Amino acid sequence: MEFxxxxxxxxVLVVVLAIWFGFLGYMFVLDAKIKKLEExxxx
Amino acid sequence: MKTWLKIAxxxxxxxxxxxxxxxxxxxxxxxxxxxxxxxxxxEKARNIIFHVPISWATVVxxxxxxxxxxxxxxxxxxxxxxxxxxxxxxxxxxxxxxxxTGAIWxxxxxxxxxxxxxxxxxxxxxxxxxxxxxxLRSAIDEEERRATLSSVYSIIAGVTVPFFIFVMPRxxxxxxPGSLGDEQGKGPVLxxxxxxNMLMVFFASLIGFTVLxxxxxxLKVRQMRIERxxxxxxxxx
Amino acid sequence: xxxxxxxxxxxxxxxxxxxxxxxxxxxLLMFVVTTLSIILFSIGQESPSIDxxxxxxxxxxxxxxxxxxSRTFVAEEERGTSLTLRLLVNASSVxxxxxxxxxxxxLVLSVIIAVSYxxxxxxxxxxxxxxxxxxxxxxxAGLASASTILAAIIAKANTKGTLFPVLAFPILLPLxxxxxxxxxxxxxxxxxxxxVKEFQILISxxxxxxxxxxxxxxxxxxx
Numbered sequence: 001m002e003f004x005x006x007x008x009x010x011x012v013l014v015v016v017l018a019i020w021f022g023f024l025g026y027m028f029v030l031d032a033k034i035k036k037l038e039e040x041x042x043x
Numbered sequence: 044m045k046t047w048l049k050i051a052x053x054x055x056x057x058x059x060x061x062x063x064x065x066x067x068x069x070x071x072x073x074x075x076x077x078x079x080x081x082x083x084x085x086e087k088a089r090n091i092i093f094h095v096p097i098s099w100a101t102v103v104x105x106x107x108x109x110x111x112x113x114x115x116x117x118x119x120x121x122x123x124x125x126x127x128x129x130x131x132x133x134x135x136x137x138x139x140x141x142x143x144t145g146a147i148w149x150x151x152x153x154x155x156x157x158x159x160x161x162x163x164x165x166x167x168x169x170x171x172x173x174x175x176x177x178x179l180r181s182a183i184d185e186e187e188r189r190a191t192l193s194s195v196y197s198i199i200a201g202v203t204v205p206f207f208i209f210v211m212p213r214x215x216x217x218x219x220p221g222s223l224g225d226e227q228g229k230g231p232v233l234x235x236x237x238x239x240n241m242l243m244v245f246f247a248s249l250i251g252f253t254v255l256x257x258x259x260x261x262l263k264v265r266q267m268r269i270e271r272x273x274x275x276x277x278x279x280x
Numbered sequence: 281x282x283x284x285x286x287x288x289x290x291x292x293x294x295x296x297x298x299x300x301x302x303x304x305x306x307x308l309l310m311f312v313v314t315t316l317s318i319i320l321f322s323i324g325q326e327s328p329s330i331d332x333x334x335x336x337x338x339x340x341x342x343x344x345x346x347x348x349x350s351r352t353f354v355a356e357e358e359r360g361t362s363l364t365l366r367l368l369v370n371a372s373s374v375x376x377x378x379x380x381x382x383x384x385x386x387l388v389l390s391v392i393i394a395v396s397y398x399x400x401x402x403x404x405x406x407x408x409x410x411x412x413x414x415x416x417x418x419x420x421a422g423l424a425s426a427s428t429i430l431a432a433i434i435a436k437a438n439t440k441g442t443l444f445p446v447l448a449f450p451i452l453l454p455l456x457x458x459x460x461x462x463x464x465x466x467x468x469x470x471x472x473x474x475x476v477k478e479f480q481i482l483i484s485x486x487x488x489x490x491x492x493x494x495x496x497x498x499x500x501x502x503x
Binding site: 116164165168169171172174175178179182183184188191192194195196198199200202203206207211214 | 434453457
Binding site for chain 1: 049060061064067258
């Protein structure tokens with residue numbers, strides 16, 4: 001318990017990074033999907 | 044947008060997040076990865092690395108919405124209307140984020156989430172103005188008329204943005220840094236009150252969020268173009 | 281100058297068409313009377329703070345503006361005369377004529393409301409009359425300037441009635457706050473110079489709104 005009290009900032013950091021990586025993953029996946037659709041339209 | 048730029052901004056902002064959150068704040072910084080303690084703000088000062096760049100991106104988004112509105116009125120190419128809506132909707136999202144991060148900071152610094160401080164009031168009005176933009180759009184069915192009237196409104200709304208973000212909070216007295224009567228002058232950003240390494244992280248965040256905004260904007264515009272294309276195909280059948 | 285005479289004729293036309301069938305103006309007047317009565321009734325024997333009274337004064341003026349100022353364009357569409365007007369008169373004259381009409385309308389309404397406030401609410405004591413009446417004048421100008429272009433925009437949309445306050449309120453909010461502040465100064469007995477900042481804001485708001493409207497009105501009017 002004391003570990004979590006002393007290193008609270010790092011807990012925050014891990015949580016924020018988890019959310020951030022999730023968001024980045026979503027962005028890249030969306031980007032790929034859109035690119036695929038754009039190519040389909042071009043044909 | 045080039046792929047390398049997307050990867051670069053991802054790595055860039057990851058670094059900013061780590062620096063903003065994990066760099067310790069000590070009374071006398073010994074290394075480049077330590078921020079100085081700001082009395083009165085202490086750890087809460089970290090928020091400045093996120094809250095201000097998001098607000099800046101909001102201004103960029105709304106300005107772009109107005110510019111594309113103007114271009115649409117001159118060229119009547121519907122693509123510019125798509126660009127105008129995309130910027131406006133991202134601007135609204137960023138505005139909400141700026142308001143929320145501000146309110147959280149307010150809770151810790153001023154005691155409550157909402158104080159009707161002039162800057163809080165002005166960002167709230169901005170939310171209403173751009174919310175009304177989308178209400179207007181939903182009330183018009185014909186594509187060209189909707190585009191024309193939205194462009195006109197985006198110009199009117201865009202003209203008020205500088206007043207609400209840069210003028211109003213500075214001429215009225217309030218709690219937010221930079222308001223009238225603030226002993227620290229125009230606030231930590233304009234008066235460069237942050238330590239050099241913190242300043243660097245701040246400016247890096249500013250650039251990073253702007254590039255991230257452009258990435259999100261390009262996705263949104265492309266999505267809207269595809270949607271419109273599909274809609275046109277299904278209509279002609 | 282042609283444009284001044286054409287604008288004047290549009291202004292007169294607005295008056296004539298509204299006075300011909302007076303129901304709209306009567307409804308507006310009834311709205312003002314009703315709202316004032318509600319406020320007087322709810323005050324009753326209490327003495328509300330003068331700041332609250334300054335706020336409610338402008339609430340009444342604002343909602344009267346919301347009821348009345350969109351009619352110039354919406355009624356045009358409803359009567360079907362919009363197309364004819366577009367053919368006969370150039371856009372700028374239409375805008376100026378309707379703007380001046382709106383200004384006259386809201387000025388008369390706000391004067392009625394302000395006078396009623398001073399007469400019927402004993403706690404509402406105006407100490408600096410110059411500030412008070414100047415605020416009414418400039419506030420009406422600001423209300424009219426923003427409302428006219430927004431009315432032109434929503435006249436072409438579907439849900440005109442409810443759309444107008446939704447668009448107008450955020451844009452008019454800084455104007456309202458400034459007017460309320462200036463009214464508070466007037467009731468406190470401040471000197472005229474102390475309200476200069478408020479007047480500057482009101483004037484610049486009106487000027488910016490009219491300038492933007494001029495640039496943009498053509499696109500709204502010519503569909």
